[in-house]
Amino acid sequence: MTKRFLVMLSVLVIASIALTACGAPPTEAPPPPAPAETEAPAATEAPAAVYEGTIKIATQSPLSGGQSSLGTAIKQGAELGLEQLGGPLRDMGFTLELAPYDDQANPDTGVANAKNIAADPEILCVIGHLNSGVALPSSEEYHTAGLAMISPANTNVAITDRGYPEVNRVVGRDDVQGAVGGQFALDQGWESAYVLHDKTAYGQGLAEFFRQKVEALGGTVLGFEGTEEKANFDPIITPIMASNPDVVFFGGIYDQIGVFGKQLREKGYEGALLAGDGADSSTHAEIAGDSLLAGAGTFYVAVAGPAKEYPRTAQFIEDYNAKFSMPPEPYSNQAYDSAGICLKAIEAAATAAGGMPTRADVAAAVRATQDYEGTTQTVDFNDKGDIIPTARYFIIKVISADPAEWANNELLAALDIAPE
Amino acid sequence: MAGNAVRSQGLLKTVREIVRPIGQLVLFSAGSALILSVIALILAFILDQTPVGDASQHTFKMNLLTFTAANLPQVVIDGLTIGFVYAAIALGYTMVYGVLEFINFAHSEVFAVGAFVGVELLIFMNQQGMLRGAPLGLAYLYLILAMAVGMLAAGLLAVGIERTAYRPLRGAPRLVPLISAIGVSFFLQDAIRLTESLATGDFHRIIPTFGNFDTRLSLGKVFIGTAPVNLGISIKSIIVIVAAVLMLVGLNYLVNATKIGKAIRAVAQDRPTASLMGINVNRIISLTFLIGGLLGGAAGVLFALKFTRIDPFVGFFPGLKAFTAAVLGGIGNITGALLGGIVLGMLETFAGAFMSSFTMGAAGAEYKDIFAFGVLILVLIFRPHGLMGEQVGQKA
Numbered sequence: 001m002t003k004r005f006l007v008m009l010s011v012l013v014i015a016s017i018a019l020t021a022c023g024a025p026p027t028e029a030p031p032p033p034a035p036a037e038t039e040a041p042a043a044t045e046a047p048a049a050v051y052e053g054t055i056k057i058a059t060q061s062p063l064s065g066g067q068s069s070l071g072t073a074i075k076q077g078a079e080l081g082l083e084q085l086g087g088p089l090r091d092m093g094f095t096l097e098l099a100p101y102d103d104q105a106n107p108d109t110g111v112a113n114a115k116n117i118a119a120d121p122e123i124l125c126v127i128g129h130l131n132s133g134v135a136l137p138s139s140e141e142y143h144t145a146g147l148a149m150i151s152p153a154n155t156n157v158a159i160t161d162r163g164y165p166e167v168n169r170v171v172g173r174d175d176v177q178g179a180v181g182g183q184f185a186l187d188q189g190w191e192s193a194y195v196l197h198d199k200t201a202y203g204q205g206l207a208e209f210f211r212q213k214v215e216a217l218g219g220t221v222l223g224f225e226g227t228e229e230k231a232n233f234d235p236i237i238t239p240i241m242a243s244n245p246d247v248v249f250f251g252g253i254y255d256q257i258g259v260f261g262k263q264l265r266e267k268g269y270e271g272a273l274l275a276g277d278g279a280d281s282s283t284h285a286e287i288a289g290d291s292l293l294a295g296a297g298t299f300y301v302a303v304a305g306p307a308k309e310y311p312r313t314a315q316f317i318e319d320y321n322a323k324f325s326m327p328p329e330p331y332s333n334q335a336y337d338s339a340g341i342c343l344k345a346i347e348a349a350a351t352a353a354g355g356m357p358t359r360a361d362v363a364a365a366v367r368a369t370q371d372y373e374g375t376t377q378t379v380d381f382n383d384k385g386d387i388i389p390t391a392r393y394f395i396i397k398v399i400s401a402d403p404a405e406w407a408n409n410e411l412l413a414a415l416d417i418a419p420e
Numbered sequence: 421m422a423g424n425a426v427r428s429q430g431l432l433k434t435v436r437e438i439v440r441p442i443g444q445l446v447l448f449s450a451g452s453a454l455i456l457s458v459i460a461l462i463l464a465f466i467l468d469q470t471p472v473g474d475a476s477q478h479t480f481k482m483n484l485l486t487f488t489a490a491n492l493p494q495v496v497i498d499g500l501t502i503g504f505v506y507a508a509i510a511l512g513y514t515m516v517y518g519v520l521e522f523i524n525f526a527h528s529e530v531f532a533v534g535a536f537v538g539v540e541l542l543i544f545m546n547q548q549g550m551l552r553g554a555p556l557g558l559a560y561l562y563l564i565l566a567m568a569v570g571m572l573a574a575g576l577l578a579v580g581i582e583r584t585a586y587r588p589l590r591g592a593p594r595l596v597p598l599i600s601a602i603g604v605s606f607f608l609q610d611a612i613r614l615t616e617s618l619a620t621g622d623f624h625r626i627i628p629t630f631g632n633f634d635t636r637l638s639l640g641k642v643f644i645g646t647a648p649v650n651l652g653i654s655i656k657s658i659i660v661i662v663a664a665v666l667m668l669v670g671l672n673y674l675v676n677a678t679k680i681g682k683a684i685r686a687v688a689q690d691r692p693t694a695s696l697m698g699i700n701v702n703r704i705i706s707l708t709f710l711i712g713g714l715l716g717g718a719a720g721v722l723f724a725l726k727f728t729r730i731d732p733f734v735g736f737f738p739g740l741k742a743f744t745a746a747v748l749g750g751i752g753n754i755t756g757a758l759l760g761g762i763v764l765g766m767l768e769t770f771a772g773a774f775m776s777s778f779t780m781g782a783a784g785a786e787y788k789d790i791f792a793f794g795v796l797i798l799v800l801i802f803r804p805h806g807l808m809g810e811q812v813g814q815k816a
Binding site: 065199222231234236241242259268283287289291 | 479487491494501502617622624626629634636638650652654727728729731734768769771772773774776777781784785786788
């Protein structure tokens, strides 16, 4: 009896010790990370005017999955930028590294990566993302960490409209892009439109702006629907065929638009198919094939467009081809320019600080970028982080079902429009 | 004399086992098409008296009843096509359930592996320049070859899964192999993903365009009001339907009219007794998995042909739907799987096609799955054994 009592007592004692042991660390644990974060820059800052250490520039884009051809273009563009434009920083004594992250076009993965990026004190600048729906939550993390982000591809208005000082972009905005699409549709005499989107921040936002413009110009929007479907579009196509619109607009990415367009044409749709910059990838031609040329044709509004349409890209295209053995996809030269802006800003901040700059210095220097001579255009940022004086919007018609010919699609218009 | 009678009786049985499933199939297709059409038309007629009718006038320039009637034929064709895809996958679930009374959740990945192997073969042939401009006969031959290779890979994989993940657990409580199946399913998804990423750098694959599979056969135009409604079916949809019918007929014949089928049914009914009768139970179970895998692999290649793009998770939703179809029709029952597939496919396509116009755009095609699973719940409440429930005792 007493033995049993002793056993129970000892168990209780051990349990209580274990519990207090468990309880203690949480109060002790938080402090270490905090000093580590504040100390890291301080430690490198202490020896004044000594330019040494590793600086990393991170990219975040879908490197695997259905949208990887554009995501890889972003990574490779930044990689080339770091290699070619990193000279000044390397000469100062810094080691430069690219830290590519795969966000899989998935917001959860993007945020998880963003936390890792924020926790790596060597990363001073982020280039990304491809998808606005991923960029929006991920940039909250960069904002908290005071980390500069330059987006080579995100067009959703909320990216910059939140007014975060760290978040910038070198491409246009969906309110303009949607309006350009709507204006184009009406100019072509397409009075009735059926609007679809992929239910992401990018696709839905763009589709909304397209609808507003079409309705403002007196056109009819016959239907407005979101879908995450990736394979069987038959049920969605039935009402489209019945309402017989002049144009079908799809706010989404090519992996979905390609499959949809193929099935739409198989059903005998004769009108036009119009999409946003998400349709701008050679993989689109691989998926949709000859269906791109059926009916009144396939068109897209692009914010990146083919690299060859920019005046200063001849050398870039050649170098890109030589390094990666493939022609540059859209957004690769935007990523290249973003890397250039990052490097320039880090250089300026390092010079000012006389050593390793802090993230806040870099973020401020990025926003203060003045007349950066990029391959696409001369870049300045307004107080929200949108590119000024203007961003370029293309209207492109698909003229070949051959993926290798994607960059040679017919350019119908190139418009330079300032953000509102 | 007696021998002759037996032989002619055997022949009669063979013919019956081939004709019967085709008859059932026509009956189910026509029946579900008719019932759903009538429901859609009645709903359209009622809604025409409400503001929904005005909205339809505005959008489609015709009243809702006309709109519905004009679209019905195409919706039925689309519903049948996707229904047959579900049925082809559901056959695999039902075969295994019939024999082992457990749900092989890894079947959706067996399906995906079949799709990947077939598509990779076609991509390889395309890179060799064999597909582009291939004459029609050769194109079909290549497709059949891809299907055969996909089937073989999926069949062998299914046998391997049974041997390693299920057989050691055969005596265990029923939940244990189920969990093992889910584990295998996750493992295979990531295995496909890893293999494809390492081998090709991209785990989303696109089936090459070749042959005349994308061509659409026009069945004429329905003119109602001003809008012409094109009626038609693409050749690949016909291939899907024909292949699924062949699979069903073949399976039905195998199970009901051959010696092996008799052995399968015996094992399904009573494993120990079957073993006492000299049937090698392990071999029959392996065979069941082989057949289920072959069917799943074929369905995978057909799915890729119909929907162009595949990824490692491609099996998940079709697999879930096919499982639903199998339960809807009465799991363990081959005819039930077919019926369930057709009903589910039809229901889904009807809901998807008409929901947005019936609700003035408030609820679009994206809500179509509510109907499919809603019906499943209703069937399970009122007929827990599924639509073909009374035959459950006579499994597979």
